[in-house]
Amino acid sequence: MNFGEHKMLAGKLRPLVMRLIPVDKPDEYTEFIYESLQLNVKLQDNIISLANLKRY
Numbered sequence: 001m002n003f004g005e006h007k008m009l010a011g012k013l014r015p016l017v018m019r020l021i022p023v024d025k026p027d028e029y030t031e032f033i034y035e036s037l038q039l040n041v042k043l044q045d046n047i048i049s050l051a052n053l054k055r056y
Contacts, residue, residue: 009037 003015018032046052 010039
C-alpha cells in the first residue's frame with residue numbers, strides 16, 4: 001500500500017491517493033483517489049447489515 005499527493009481534508013493533512021499493489025502482480029494496482037472527505041457522518045442503523053452486503 002502506497003500513499004501520495006497530500007492535501008488538507010477535513011482539517012488535517014491527508015493523502016489524496018492510496019494505491020494497493022498485489023505482491024504477486026507488482027505491475028498491477030488498485031488506486032483510490034479522494035476528492036473530498038466528511039467525518040462523523042450520521043448513517044441509518046440498517047445501512048450496514050449482512051443483508052445489504054449480500055445484495056452487492
